[in-house]
């Protein structure tokens with residue numbers, strides 16, 4: 001796998017859109033210890049704010065030893081020396097990102113419910129494959145619904161599989177049993193009444209050994 005020597009597993013936290021950088025950092029600080037990876041995603045901010053927030057998170061993640069992945073924006077990922085970038089269907093192609101960021105970078109690709117897209121991403125040098133949405137979500141307008149069979153079928157690429165979309169500690173177990181190496185989460189942590197407890201509960205879904 002490109003991007004990491006150890007097989008990643010656990011909670012892949014994604015930031016909520018928050019225009020207040022100090023508040024965003026407080027929210028992230030409270031839960032970063034439970035995360036395997038952090039993705040900086042802000043669909044509402046302009047370029048200057050996204051750069052400010054990505055740089056601040058870069059420092060937090062470096063101190064915590066948590067890889068930082070920037071959503072959508074390959075140039076921003078490069079500019080802040082992030083550990084990687086996450087790309088969807090409207091974003092750069094993974095081969096371009098791999099070339100720009102290097103062999104050690106994490107280049108994640110959204111595959112939605114589409115195994116052919118996953119095959120193309122794997123061939124283009126993706127580091128992990130994300131499938132979703134597994135459940136209704138309030139964080140994004142989604143048009144595709146994934147189910148656990150996709151996760152099982154995607155084992156053939158021997159890349160980490162990420163499950164996203166309405167994932168909570170109460171519905172993560174079947175996804176993990178189907179082979180999800182990470183669950184990517186916004187609302188179930190950042191909108192929870194007790195975000196650290198919610199993050200810990202999601203991380204604990206991975207306490208049992210990975211399925212064969």
Ligand SMILES: Cc1ncc(COP(=O)(O)OP(=O)(O)O)c(N)n1
Nearest residue numbers: 071086087088089110130162164184
């Ligand atoms: C881990 C992970 N999976 C999927 C997505 C969604 O990416 P995309 O379809 O490009 O949508 P936006 O997040 O850009 O709205 C993701 N960001 N992370």
Ligand SMILES: Cc1nc(C(=O)O)sc1CCOP(=O)(O)O
Nearest residue numbers: 132133137139165166185186187
């Ligand atoms: C950003 C994103 N991508 C999705 C996909 O299906 O590709 S679902 C989603 C939203 C994830 O947020 P929450 O954990 O709050 O449901």
Ligand SMILES: [Mg+2]
Nearest residue numbers: 072087088091
């Ligand atoms: Mg995107």
